Structures are given as C-alpha cells and as structure tokens.
Amino acid sequence: MSVSRDRRTLVVVALGTAQTLGWGSTYYLPAILAGPMAAEFGVSTGWIYGAFSAAMLLTAFIGPGVGHRIDRFGGRNVLTVSSLIFAVGLGLLGAAPNLPVFVAAWLLIGCGMAIGLYEAAFATLTAIYGRNARGAITGITLLAGFASTVCWPISALLDAEWGWRVTCFAWAGAHLCIGLPLNRLLIPRDLGAHITGPASATEQIDESLFTRPMLLLAFAFAVTWITSTAMAAHLPRILEAAGASKAVAIAAAALVGPAQVAARILEHTLLQRFHPLLSARLASITHPIGVGALLLFGPPAAYLFTLLHGAGNGVMTIAKGTLPLTIFGPVGYGRRQGWLVAPARFGQAGAPFVFALLLEWYGQNVLLFTSGLCIAGFAAMLMLRAQSSGTAAKA
Numbered sequence: 001m002s003v004s005r006d007r008r009t010l011v012v013v014a015l016g017t018a019q020t021l022g023w024g025s026t027y028y029l030p031a032i033l034a035g036p037m038a039a040e041f042g043v044s045t046g047w048i049y050g051a052f053s054a055a056m057l058l059t060a061f062i063g064p065g066v067g068h069r070i071d072r073f074g075g076r077n078v079l080t081v082s083s084l085i086f087a088v089g090l091g092l093l094g095a096a097p098n099l100p101v102f103v104a105a106w107l108l109i110g111c112g113m114a115i116g117l118y119e120a121a122f123a124t125l126t127a128i129y130g131r132n133a134r135g136a137i138t139g140i141t142l143l144a145g146f147a148s149t150v151c152w153p154i155s156a157l158l159d160a161e162w163g164w165r166v167t168c169f170a171w172a173g174a175h176l177c178i179g180l181p182l183n184r185l186l187i188p189r190d191l192g193a194h195i196t197g198p199a200s201a202t203e204q205i206d207e208s209l210f211t212r213p214m215l216l217l218a219f220a221f222a223v224t225w226i227t228s229t230a231m232a233a234h235l236p237r238i239l240e241a242a243g244a245s246k247a248v249a250i251a252a253a254a255l256v257g258p259a260q261v262a263a264r265i266l267e268h269t270l271l272q273r274f275h276p277l278l279s280a281r282l283a284s285i286t287h288p289i290g291v292g293a294l295l296l297f298g299p300p301a302a303y304l305f306t307l308l309h310g311a312g313n314g315v316m317t318i319a320k321g322t323l324p325l326t327i328f329g330p331v332g333y334g335r336r337q338g339w340l341v342a343p344a345r346f347g348q349a350g351a352p353f354v355f356a357l358l359l360e361w362y363g364q365n366v367l368l369f370t371s372g373l374c375i376a377g378f379a380a381m382l383m384l385r386a387q388s389s390g391t392a393a394k395a
Contacts, residue, residue: 014186016143024151025171055110060345062114067334075124079183082116087175094168122321123334137321223373226347233352242364259310280319284378286312288371
C-alpha cells in the first residue's frame with residue numbers, strides 16, 4: 001500500500017511527538033521526581049528506582065508478544081492503548097497513598113512502556129512501510145531525541161510549583177489530550193497483515209529466533225544499552241570522579257542530548273546511503289574513544305567524552321530499529337524485535353544499581369567497564385555479515 005510523502009511526514013511527526021511525550025513522562029521521570037517521591041514516602045531513592053527497575057523488567061517479558069501482535073494487525077490500536085495505560089498509570093502514581101500502590105503504578109506504567117515506546121513504534125512503521133521504514137525510524141528518533149531536553153525542565157517546573165503528584169497528573173492529562181489523539185487519529189489503519197507472510201514464513205521466523213546473527217545482535221544491543229543506561233543514571237557523578245567540577249560535569253552532561261540529535265541527523269543524511277551495520281559499528285566505538293580521551297587528558301576532555309558518548313548512543317538507538325529490518329527483513333519484525341531487546345531490558349533494569357556500586361568502589365575507572373562492554377559489542381558487530389534478507393548490501 002503506497003502512502004504519500006505528505007502523509008508519511010505527518011505519521012513521522014505524530015509518532016515522534018508521541019514518543020517524546022512517552023519517554024519524557026516515564027523513562028526520564030525518576031531523574032527529576034525520585035527525590036521528592038522518596039522524601040514523601042520516607043524511603044531512600046533506591047526504593048523509587050527499584051520500582052522503576054521492576055517496570056523495566058516487565059517490558060522485557062511483554063515485548064515479544066506485543067511485537068507479534070503488531071506484525072499481525074499493525075500498531076495503531078496498540079499505541080492507542082499505550083496512551084490510555086500511561087494516563088491511568090501516571091494518574092495512579094500521583095494518587096498513590098502508600099508505597100505498595102506506588103509500585104503497582106510503576107508496574108502499570110511498565111506495561112505502557114512495553115507497548116508504547118520505541119520498539120512498538122519501530123514495528124508500527126515497519127508494518128506501514130516495510131523495507132522502506134529506515135528513514136521514518138530515523139525521523140521519530142530525531143524528534144524523540146529531545147525528550148529529556150523538553151520534559152526534564154517541564155517536570156522540574158511543575159514539581160517546584162505544585163509538587164510531584166500534580167506533575168504526574170499533568171503528564172497523565174498530556175497523554176489523554178496529546179498522545180491519544182496522535183496515536184489514534186494520525187497513524188494509518190492497521191496495515192500489518194500485508195507483511196506478515198504465509199504460515200511457512202512464520203515457521204521460519206520461529207526457527208530463526210535463536211540463530212547466530214540473532215544472538216550476536218541481541219548481545220550487541222544489550223551491552224551498549226547497559227552502558228547507555230548506566231551513563232544516563234550516573235554521568236555527572238562519573239565526570240566529577242574524573243576530576244571535573246560540578247558545574248563542568250553538569251554542563252558537559254547536558255551535551256549528550258544535542259550530540260544524540262546531531263548524530264541522528266548525520267545518520268539520516270550521509271550514512272543513510274550505507275548499510276546500517278556500518279553506522280552501528282561506528283557508534284559502538286565512540287564511547288571507548290571518548291573514555292580514552294577522558295582518562296588520558298582529564299577534565300578538559302569531559303566535553304569531548306560526552307559528545308562522543310551521546311553521538312554513539314543516538315545512532316545506536318536508530319540501529320536498534322534499522323538493523324533487524326535490514327538483516328532479517330520486515331516479515332515478523334515486531335516479534336523478532338521483542339526478543340532482540342529483551343536481554344537489553346534486563347540489563348537496563350539492573351544497570352543503575354550495579355554501576356552505582358562500581359562507581360563507589362572504582363571511581364572514574366568504572367569507565368573501563370563500560371568501555372569493555374562497548375568493545376565487546378563492537379566485536380559482535382564485526383562478526384555480523386552486512387547481508388540483508390533478500391538483498392546483498394555491503395557495509
């Protein structure tokens with residue numbers, strides 16, 4: 001089914017805006033609200049992040065089933081339901097009278113994250129555009145790359161003026177007034193059936209879920225996203241441990257978002273002509289290069305480190321959507337995507353806690369661990385052949 005260029009742009013803008021709202025009101029929420037939440041309940045922030053980690057774990061279990069449904073029926077209904085779940089979950093979070101209800105609210109939000117964030121959006125675009133979804137995937141990550149830049153200040157302002165509970169209510173209302181109409185009215189009708197393929201193709205998907213390319217790709221995604229999550233949770237503290245002042249650490253960390261967007265623009269223009277495996281390989285080594293500069297030159301290299309880390313993280317987000325599409329093709333994309341990112345979700349859930357301990361024990365040398373993970377991911381990428389299903393593109 002052909003979709004006009006104007007319609008395609010509208011779909012990308014709608015999904016990108018909804019993704020910005022989804023990420024900013026869930027994944028990036030604890031960074032601003034964990035402190036006041038913990039203070040009101042009389043617990044440490046570890047409890048707040050523990051509830052968030054439980055939500056992340058839940059996404060790993062739900063993801064494959066969600067992807068399979070999008071393969072069969074398209075993603076509009078799934079994304080619509082995610083907006084409703086986000087609204088109810090955030091509303092329950094803001095109204096939680098005690099810690100058990102608070103945890104239950106985060107688990108509900110985790111269900112929304114499983115069916116409403118990038119993996120579901122990527123699968124939806126693949127259901128609409130098939131092999132031509134790469135540009136659209138890049139487009140929504142360009143918009144959603146500003147999620148923290150836009151939503152952190154909004155959350156901080158709302159919290160300062162009215163408290164964390166009203167902040168949660170405000171984000172719940174935003175999902176009903178913005179996210180829900182975008183997902184329901186501007187995403188094309190369910191188009192998944194035209195790429196689902198015959199029963200024989202489905203059987204082949206079942207057989208290919210645990211092949212060498214799948215395992216290599218799942219490993220590469222896991223180690224790079226563990227690093228990304230660890231940096232998101234601890235980057236300013238790591239820079240301070242490396243000798244940077246608090247002001248420099250915060251200023252340097254703020255460059256991650258712009259670096260992500262700049263790298264995605266580069267991927268969308270210059271690197272679009274090449275196999276996405278090339279982009280993924282380059283992205284997997286930018287963090288170790290930045291670490292080398294920071295450990296060698298100290299605080300003056302803090303800005304270079306965060307720029308390189310952010311650039312690599314930005315491109316890897318795109319690769320998570322485009323590599324499975326290019327290597328395996330669009331048939332069964334959503335289900336395969338769910339299995340590919342499940343190990344990464346487990347790793348992400350534990351990364352903030354584990355790296356908090358490593359930072360306490362080893363200081364700036366914790367970056368040697370993250371560099372080792374990224375180098376291992378790079379090695380896995382090197383072992384993957386730049387061969388797409390039905391094509392012979394070379395990296």
